[in-house]
């Protein structure tokens with residue numbers, strides 16, 4: 035098979051990149067070792083993502099936003115963050131920025147559904163799954179990729195969008211620095227007696243951050259409870275009613291009574307950053323390049339910006355009939371994305387560590403910091419604009435075309 039690029043990993047980031055490159059006229063082969071969960075069901079997916087306005091712009095510019103909105107997207111108008119072990123609290127309101135929303139909560143499965151539906155309409159993009167990417171071999175004017183079904187694809191570029199344990203990263207010999215947080219994130223859907231009011235809430239507990247993210251149904255939230263592995267496993271072992279009581283005791287009554295909790299799932303948490311995002315005819319995007327704690331809700335947003343930046347750069351080379359895998363092209367991508375990602379990783383890691391200790395000077399400093407940041411309008415607005423994707427060196431695909439929904 036001949037193509038322009040092979041993408042390993044058809045998750046949210048890889049699928050978005052395939053769509054962007056396919057729409058730019060490139061011939062793309064995208065492979066995934068599993069059949070991606072890309073469907074729409076009545077019950078809410080346990081995996082949801084808070085997405086920024088920059089990510090919304092990417093989805094909109096690729097033509098998939100209306101699909102998402104028609105299915106299920108909850109706007110995020112406010113955000114409350116507080117420390118359970120002190121008075122520190124901060125409140126973000128979209129109105130303070132003159133925006134209608136701070137972002138959105140979207141089910142991962144619904145994003146995948148929209149991306150894969152649009153990919154299926156592009157004859158130049160072929161998806162292969164369940165198929166592994168087995169080997170990458172450099173050739174004189176390109177690269178040959180061997181897939182586990184025996185297919186050999188020749189291309190100019192291979193992209194690793196294959197997640198935190200990226201096989202492509204390993205094949206390219208790119209080191210990734212990082213480690214485990216010794217935490218797991220428990221996710222579930224919960225029903226509360228009071229409506230969430232399209233606000234997200236996150237409390238920093240001694241065991242880790244607990245977030246309630248609003249879903250379209252005003253009485254339903256998706257929770258992400260990041261906690262030390264041993265405590266987390268004990269929570270997973272609890273009967274539903276005991277888990278509900280523990281959740282209520284930890285979160286408090288800001289949303290009234292927690293009336294119902296769905297099945298639970300859990301994911302190990304860690305941090306990592308690839309030493310390089312590119313090598314000869316190889317580029318990394320998304321979790322393959324960086325892994326971040328979910329407390330800041332930034333992981334997939336950074337990955338989508340990677341995809342948008344890479345699509346912009348290789349798309350430019352493609353239009354000029356240049357080699358899209360040339361090292362100069364790939365270095366531009368790395369320079370564009372690496373610094374900003376590293377900064378976001380460092381900030382999230384600092385938050386994780388500052389809120390993960392009971393050492394009183396740190397506790398006092400973080401509570402003071404939250405209270406001061408909350409009262410300083412310009413500082414707060416700066417933090418908000420950056421976090422929701424209105425600031426920064428955004429790729430054209432991530433810039434809003436219109437202010438309205």
Ligand SMILES: Cc1cc2nc3c(=O)[nH]c(=O)nc-3n(C[C@H](O)[C@H](O)[C@H](O)COP(=O)(O)OP(=O)(O)OC[C@H]3O[C@@H](n4cnc5c(N)ncnc54)[C@H](O)[C@@H]3O)c2cc1C
Nearest residue numbers: 043045047066067083084196197320321331332333334335
């Ligand atoms: C509990 C939790 C909550 C989160 N909440 C948020 C949030 O609110 N906002 C946010 O921005 N981020 C959030 N994140 C982070 C976000 O989920 C990830 O950053 C995002 O899913 C990464 O997407 P990806 O496509 O890069 O990788 P993945 O989603 O890991 O996809 C990788 C794909 O590659 C495939 N694959 C793996 N190996 C191979 C191979 N050898 N060959 C072919 N295919 C392969 C896999 O099957 C998979 O489909 C959260 C994470 C967790 C754990």
